[in-house]
Each structure stands twice: as C-alpha cells, then as structure tokens.
Amino acid sequence: xxxxxxxxxxxxxxxxxxxxxxxxxxxxxxxxxxxxxxxxxxxxxxxxxxxxxxxxxxxxxxxxxxxxxxxxxxxxxxxxxxxxxxxxxxxxxxxxxxxxxxxxxxxxxxxxxxxxxxxxxxxxxxxxxxxxxxxxxxxxxxxxxxxxxxxxxxxxxxxxxxxxxxxxxxxxxxxxxxxxxxxxxxxxxxxxxxxxxxxxxxxxxxxxxxxxxxxxxxxxxxxxxxxxxxxxxxxxxxxxxxxxxxxxxxxxxxxxxxxxxxxxxxxxxxxxxxxxxxxxxxxxxxxxxxxxxxxxxxxxxxxxxxxxxxxxxxxxxxxxxxxxxxxxx
Amino acid sequence: xxxxxxxxxxxxxxxxxxxxxxxxxxxxxxxxxxxxxxxxxxxxxxxxxxxxxxxxxxxxxxxxxxxxxxxxxxxxxxxxxxxxxxxxxxxxxxxxxxxxxxxxxxxxxxxxxxxxxxxxxxxxxxxxxxxxxxxxxxxxxxxxxxxxxxxxxxxxxxxxxxxxxxxxxxxxxxxxxxxxxxxxxxxxxxxxxxxxxxxxxxxxxxxxxxxxxxxxxxxxxxxxxxxxxxxxxxxxxxxxxxxxxxxxxxxxxxxxxxxxxxxxxxxxxxxxxxxxxxxxxxxxxxxxxxxxxxxxxxxxxxxxxxxxxxxxxxxxxxxxxxxxxxxxx
DNA sequence: CTGTTAGCGCATTCAA
DNA sequence: TTGAATGCGCTAACAG
Numbered sequence: 001x002x003x004x005x006x007x008x009x010x011x012x013x014x015x016x017x018x019x020x021x022x023x024x025x026x027x028x029x030x031x032x033x034x035x036x037x038x039x040x041x042x043x044x045x046x047x048x049x050x051x052x053x054x055x056x057x058x059x060x061x062x063x064x065x066x067x068x069x070x071x072x073x074x075x076x077x078x079x080x081x082x083x084x085x086x087x088x089x090x091x092x093x094x095x096x097x098x099x100x101x102x103x104x105x106x107x108x109x110x111x112x113x114x115x116x117x118x119x120x121x122x123x124x125x126x127x128x129x130x131x132x133x134x135x136x137x138x139x140x141x142x143x144x145x146x147x148x149x150x151x152x153x154x155x156x157x158x159x160x161x162x163x164x165x166x167x168x169x170x171x172x173x174x175x176x177x178x179x180x181x182x183x184x185x186x187x188x189x190x191x192x193x194x195x196x197x198x199x200x201x202x203x204x205x206x207x208x209x210x211x212x213x214x215x216x217x218x219x220x221x222x223x224x225x226x227x228x229x230x231x232x233x234x235x236x237x238x239x240x241x242x243x244x245x246x247x248x249x250x251x252x253x254x255x256x257x258x259x260x261x262x263x264x265x266x267x268x269x270x271x272x273x274x275x276x277x278x279x280x281x282x283x284x285x286x287x288x289x290x291x292x293x294x295x296x297x298x299x300x301x302x303x304x305x306x307x308x309x310x311x312x313x314x315x316x317x318x319x320x321x322x323x324x325x326x327x328x329x
Numbered sequence: 330x331x332x333x334x335x336x337x338x339x340x341x342x343x344x345x346x347x348x349x350x351x352x353x354x355x356x357x358x359x360x361x362x363x364x365x366x367x368x369x370x371x372x373x374x375x376x377x378x379x380x381x382x383x384x385x386x387x388x389x390x391x392x393x394x395x396x397x398x399x400x401x402x403x404x405x406x407x408x409x410x411x412x413x414x415x416x417x418x419x420x421x422x423x424x425x426x427x428x429x430x431x432x433x434x435x436x437x438x439x440x441x442x443x444x445x446x447x448x449x450x451x452x453x454x455x456x457x458x459x460x461x462x463x464x465x466x467x468x469x470x471x472x473x474x475x476x477x478x479x480x481x482x483x484x485x486x487x488x489x490x491x492x493x494x495x496x497x498x499x500x501x502x503x504x505x506x507x508x509x510x511x512x513x514x515x516x517x518x519x520x521x522x523x524x525x526x527x528x529x530x531x532x533x534x535x536x537x538x539x540x541x542x543x544x545x546x547x548x549x550x551x552x553x554x555x556x557x558x559x560x561x562x563x564x565x566x567x568x569x570x571x572x573x574x575x576x577x578x579x580x581x582x583x584x585x586x587x588x589x590x591x592x593x594x595x596x597x598x599x600x601x602x603x604x605x606x607x608x609x610x611x612x613x614x615x616x617x618x619x620x621x622x623x624x625x626x627x628x629x630x631x632x633x634x635x636x637x638x639x640x641x642x643x644x645x646x647x648x649x650x651x652x653x654x655x656x657x658x
Numbered sequence: 659c660t661g662t663t664a665g666c667g668c669a670t671t672c673a674a
Numbered sequence: 675t676t677g678a679a680t681g682c683g684c685t686a687a688c689a690g
Contacts, residue, residue: 004682004683004684005683005684006683014660014661015660015661015662016661016683016684016685017660017661017662017663017685017686018659018660018661020684020685020686021659021660021685023684024685028659028660029659029660030659030660033659033660045466047439047442047443048443048683048684049384049443049445049682049683049684050443050444050445051380051383051384051389051444051445051682051683051684052384052666052682052683052684052685053683053684053685054380054666054684055378055380055381055384055666055667055668055682055683055684056665056666056683056684056685056686057666057684057685057686058666060380062423062444064421069409070399070405070408070409070412071405071406071408071409071605072405075405076399076400076401076404076405077400079399079400079424080398080399080400080426083399083424083425083426084426087426092393092423092425092440092441092444093423093424094391094421094422094423094424095408095412095422095423095424096412096421097409097412097413097416110376111421112421113376114376114377114378114379115379115380115391115421116378116379116380137374221609247609250606250609250610251609253611254609254610254611257611258611276400276550277579277606277610280550280576280579280580280583281579281583281606281610281611282582282583282586282587282610282611333666333667333668334667334668335667335668343676343677344676344677344678345667345668345669345677345678346669346670346676346677346678347675347676347677348668349668349669349670350669350675350676352668353669357675357676358675358676359675359676362675362676377667377668378666378667378668380666380667380668381666381667381668381669381682382667382668382669383668383682384666384667384668384681384682384683384684385667385668385669385670385681385682386668386669386682387682
C-alpha cells in the first residue's frame, strides 16, 4: 500500500514536519534524525505526493505545450528542445495537439489552466483574439514559438528576410524564372511573410513578378508534388522552384524526377525549415535552416525566466537562420 | 485574481457543497439554484482547481508516456494515436524522452508516479528488471507499445514474422544475395527478432547464411548509409539490401544512388516501419508497414480499460502489419 | 532542532 | 434539496 508522510512520521517516531523537512532537504535537521527518517522512507518506499505538495505551494513544476500536430516534421525537434531544458529545470510537460483548430486551442488552454500548469508554450499557434484574451486573463506565463502576436513573448526567425535571401541566392545563380509554392491565402501566417520575401527579392533584381509562377498550396508533400507538376507543364516554366517548406520541396523533387528531369541542372529546387530528411534524400535539398531545437530550448528558457520573475533583456527573441546549399540547387 | 469555490459560494449565497455539485453536474441541485450558481461562475470566471480536486478524488486524469526520443521518426505517429484517444477520454499526457537510458527511464517513472498519473505508456522501452520491479511495486497501470516484456500488457507486431516475409518477398523476386543491416548486438531488442526472421527465410529457401552480408549498425541514417557503402564494396556483394528501419533504408538508397547504381534493377532496397517519408522519397521504399497510429490508439484504449478495471480479452495485443511494395524493389 | 497547527481547494458524508 | 464539517497529503509559520 502506498504510504504517506504520516506513516513515515509514525514509524520513525517524529512529527510530519520533520519528515517534510527531510524530504525537502532542509538544512536544520539533525544528522541523526535525518538518517533515521531516511531509513524509514526507504523501508516504506515512501514517495511524496506531488499533487498534495502542489496544492500547498501553488506551483506544479509542470508546463503545457500546444502544438498543431506532433506528427508533422519539424515540431518534434522543437518539442525535444523544450523537453531537454524543461527536464533540466525539473519540469514535466503536457503535450497537446490542436490541429490548428482554435476551438481545441481554447479547450486545451483551459484544461492546462485548471491543472495549474506553471507556464504554457504555444508552437506555431494562430493565436486568435479570444485565445489572447484568455492568456491575459489567466495570467499564466506564456511564450510563443514560431509565430508572433502582440505583446506575447516569442521566439521566431525572420522568415521574410530568410525567404528573400534564398531567392536572392537563386537569382545569383542565374535563375530568373523562379516559382514559389506557398499558402497565399494565409491570413496572418508565416507563408505570407515568405511570399513577401520572394516578391522583394524579385523586385530588387528587376525581375517581373509573374503570377503564373506563384502556386498556392497547403503545407504538405502533395501540395509540392502537384504544384511542381503544374509548373512543369507551363510553356515558359520556371528554372527554379522555391517550396515554402521542405516537405513540399521533397514533393517537388519527386515530381521533377518522375518527369526525368535533372536536378539541379534543368530545375533547381529549394525548401525551407531544414527538417532532418532534407539532408538525407537524394538529391539533398538546399534550404533555410531554422534552428528548431534551439527555438524550443530558448523558448523554454524564456518561459522559466518569466515564471521566476527574472527580468529578460527582450521578450521578442529573433534567432538566426542559415542558408544550407546542397545538391538540389 | 483567480477565484475559488468559496468566492463563488459567497457571492451566490450558497454553500461550497452546492457549488461543487453544480460544477460536477450533480442531478440533485434545484434548477433555480443551479442557474444562480452558474451565473456567478461565469461572472467570476471561476475554474475549478484540478489539483485540489485530484488530491481529493485520487485520480488525476493524467497519463505519462515514456518514449526514447520524440524527434525520431515513427514515434510521433504513435504519440499522436495515444493523444487522440487520451483526449477523447479527457486525459492529458506527460511526454518524457528517455533516450533509451534506463537511468532516465527510472527517474521519469518515479516523477510520474509522484505526480500521481493514472497510467503510464512505455514506447519501445528496454524495460530493465529494475523498471519492471517498479511497475509491479507502484501498481500504476502500465502498458508497453512496440516491445513486450513478461506480464506487462503490450501492443506489438510480430517483427520476426514480418522480417521473414519481406525477405521471402525478395527471394521470390529472384534475389539470393540478400544483405541485412540491423543491430545484431541488441540484447532483447526488436532487431534481434528481425535478424531471426531474416535467417529463417534464408534457411527455408536453402540460401546459405553469409555473415559478410550481415551488417551491425545502429538505427540511424548514417548506419544505413555506411553499411551500404561497405556492402557495395564487397566482391560478391548483395543484389538486395534489407535495412531494419526506413531511415536506414533511406541511407542505403543514398549510398546506392551516389555510386550511380540503379534501384531496383541493380540493387533492391527494402526497409521497415513505413515512416511517412518512405513513400515520399524517390525512389519510394518498399517496406513493412507498422500501424503506428493504431498502436498508439489501441495502447491507450487498453490502458483506459486497465485503469477502469474493465476486463480485457487479452493483455497481449498483436497487430497486423502489411508489406508495401514500392519503387525500391 | 523539533512539534503543533492551520490551511491549500475541493468532494463527500451526514444531518437537517 | 442544501449546508456544516471532515479530510485528501503536504508545507510553513509559530512556539517551544
């Protein structure tokens, strides 16, 4: 049977406060008593009840993380970064998949709040106004990773600049028919930033913006695959294709190879994100590396600081990305 | 400020028991009082404190999951399956990465126990004797996914049979120099099962077992890549390579393509697991599909049954796999 | 250095 | 149908 602090106290012939002191490594306990109590703890296999403890001290050493879908590449690495730091600080993490459904986001936010988490990390969340209100109202320390919204602390990269840079790179390599596959209908999403970076690069290079080279897809492999097939059927099609993420880029590669074209000689392909597979496939994908693990780790660090009321230099961390030139371009 | 049950009671002019009854949808409350209390709850934005509740009712609606590393392909899908079912039953999940380090496994198991989780799911755990003892001692409902150990309830697939089948398939296609890349040093791990399936298939087909065609790697891309490079340098090398997982298979593919060989004509490649990328890369990988999502979902279902003391037909669920023939063979 | 006591916020038994 | 009282297991004054 599970024993509690009382059982230990009785068996050790001390009060429960002494047991509590021993468990919490209070320095005031006499060596002798400490040992005596410890012995009983071992014998009984006593484990303190964290729930009871939390109720008393009003902190749970638990944080929640809201993520669109853990089975989408890119997120697991961020989560791993979070978890490593969380573990270091003795936090456990609740994982919640929202499928980018605001209803679910709100629901989970409530559930986490009821479970008294010490903090919450939002990953690539849409952050509806309603959610933002909750965040303010509940006063649970919250940080957003990968997307930015009003005064919520965040860690991101400058996607627009990164996109411009990778398009610049293609232009430098002599391409002037450059297609982009991204989600142009996104409202306040990152994909719009990518499209803007693309446009800016063309403008600066005096390349005419051609709507036929802009494919509005989703985010998945098949969007890249189908987008590329469409582009490759065009009369004066592109010589380079920029897919807004690596999974789509891999779809593009497949489409190109199926048509028997050579990469990068006939068609260059670049992606975004640097998911692990982008280095492993053949040809490997030139891409913008987001420091995924670091984004998670830093996000968690920021969160601990907020939780502990430490002051931070900035609540808006913008990390560096890097351009990885590989076989596909 | 966060309000509690007392605040609500006072403002509504009722006792805390009545508020509690309202919150827990007890049928005995008069309509009128119910509405009155509800109104105050809304006004105050009252959210019940799940920690206090848990302390009282001794269940937390929380489960823990121990996983080697969420950033390894294959695991996120299992986790997603777990989470969907967990969510359905109103459970939240603690995610813990163990890196297959038994020390960490034990640590996390303790932490989860202290946090009073209602159940624990082990994914591809080694399950040391020590851990097994803890599992027995703590009496926390526990199920293992992807690996099997003594009397612990589990959901798995028959890896040995699956391996035999995929090797049979290669033999049927006329291959008789078949290499395998797997972790032969594994003690009680799944890789040994795979090796055994491989051996059995050869034996049945009267193909001599050639140690030079057995590469002991780890589990990662580079193990597949390097293993294949080694194999392809052999005088009488293989005409087909069986990699014990898809990530390694993708490494094999890269090595083969780099050497300018044709897949599947000169070298056939098969993998194991059916991670999503195995269908997306070019050429796509022939593989054994483990029903990852289902394994998670079913594992969670089994767990809820154990938690609720419902009887289950069997504590050892063995799921079907399927052979997916694709471009690499 | 140690023990007594008072809650933390809630569910629940027992009376009313 | 409702309320008063008790205790879940623990921490933290406070007193000794």
